[in-house]
Amino acid sequence: MKIKNYINGKFENPIHGEYLDNYNPSVGEVYGQVPNSSKEDVENAYQAAKNAFPSWSNTTLELRSKILSKISNLIIEKLDFLAAAESKDNGKPVHLAKSVDIPRAASNFQFFADALTQFSSESHESTGFNAINFTLREPIGVVGCISPWNLPLYLFTWKIAPAIAAGNCVVAKPSEITPLTAYLFGEICSDAGLPNGVLNIVHGNGSSTGQAIVEHPQIKAISFTGGTATGAHIARVAAPLFKKLSLELGGKNPNIIFADCNYDKMLATTVRSSFSNQGQICLCGSRILVEAEIYEKFKKDFIQKVAELKVGNPKNSETSIGAIVSKQHFKKVKEYIEIAEREGGRIIFGGNKVTVKNCENGYYLQPTVIEVANNLCTANQKEIFGPVVTMMPFKTEKEALQLANDVKYGLSASLWTNNLNRTLQFSKQLETGIVWVNTWMLRDLRTAFGGKKASGIGREGGFEALRFFTEPKNICIQYE
Ligand code: NAD
DSSP states (O other): OBOOEEETTEEEOOTTOOEEEEEETTTTEEEEEEEOOOHHHHHHHHHHHHHHHHHHTTSOHHHHHHHHHHHHHHHHHTHHHHHHHHHHHHOOOHHHIIIIIHHHHHHHHHHHHHHHHHOOOOEEEETTTTEEEEEEEEEOSEEEEEOOSSSHHHHHHHHHHHHHHTTOEEEEEOOTTSOHHHHHHHHHHHHTTOOTTSEEEOOOOIIIIIHHHHHOTTOOEEEEESOHHHHHHHHHHHGGGTOEEEEEOOOOEEEEEOTTSOHHHHHHHHHHHHHGGGGOSTTOEEEEEEEHHHHHHHHHHHHHHHHHOOBOOTTSTTOSBOOOSOHHHHHHHHHHHHHHHHTTOEEEEOOSEEEETTEEEEEEEOOEEEEOSOTTSHHHHSOOOSSEEEEEEEOSHHHHHHHHHOSSEESEEEEEOOOHHHHHHHHHHSOSSEEEESOSSOOOTTSOBOOEETTEESOBSHHHHHHHTEEEEEEEEEOO
């Protein structure tokens, strides 16, 4: 299958005819080609977006909302087809794509179809000056959206939906590792009546296509989700061009477990938060910190549950853990396990490659649990982004908080306790953008989403996203 760019409502080959191989990680085979688009392709996408902007930014809210809703409906109509495509491209279990990724992509559009009708701006009366201020929230123009491979259509649409809801036109790039559903999404947009040029999708790797988007002087805002090192690079490129930036980056999220929690719920949720999507979710809890008095019990029960997880062909309904996204990423995760061992970590479950019947060349790894003694070890400090968690005990609240915060990342944390004081203390003192108490990854799309420290800048979600994708302008009128 040869993927094409989607520019001005048409599917186009890349100008220089350059392509990258696209792999199916569950069998380790190339099954298609994806354009490696050049600066010229990005320029064409930009021109299409620029031409579409005057009309799209003046489209009535009612019509905009209708089109976004239609996109949402069409995603749901194609649920099975899109879920199968996502799984083939990414290696995740089909049932996960069907229950999480694709429904969420539809929700992203439905949510912003509704939100755009409720978005409003402020007015301030300057008493004593006979003046009234109001704030216009103007769309920025042409914006860039760049997304990663772990939740491909889910995160691609999480950016595009608010961008176009706010009246912008978009040049978007999905990950070159998982381009398939973004490609299929172009047709959905055309079928839903999204005018040509409002969304343009260019495929290619980060250093060519992505870089061309970030460097483009007229693309005035970049919404990026991906690794912290890439985010830092994008910030350096974008800063002298004075671009608005939203950066959603890596995490090293703690699960802090106190003895007074609802144990069974905590145990089941911690297995999920450790290994969902092969541990390749920025929100996965990769450091499990357990109060000393229940540490040994937790360790035994957790390992027993982890042993029940079935690593296998993503097409099988009983598979809990599918394939790692790529050979290169598999190698990286495996190396982190080896480093953990060299640094004194004890692998108490997993650690090895799995050979799956009829998928012998796929990239499968056992869910891996490492007991560590030192929070400063590599496995506790670096984002591994695979089915690997570490575990260590703590004795006091103070120690738990210190361990939780002693990383460069600050995306999310999960706290397990029924103590109200502790809940409030930790909620305030955890250095993360999101704190889940007695739950994990419960997402209300109205809430602000994003991280502190090396996990990023800016927030997505709800009106925060519409604020990011608009520029406020103050109008001050004095009357006599
Ligand atoms: P990545 O940084 O390698 O790539 C992300 C995207 O950026 C891809 O589309 C890539 O092609 C592009 N890119 C790479 N170099 C670029 C450049 N120089 N200019 C412009 N674009 C460039 O990340 P990844 O490996 O695809 O994804 C995994 C990472 O994403 C993990 O660190 C994970 O934590 C993070 N992530 C964060 C969130 C969040 O919401 N905070 C969500 C999901 C994933």
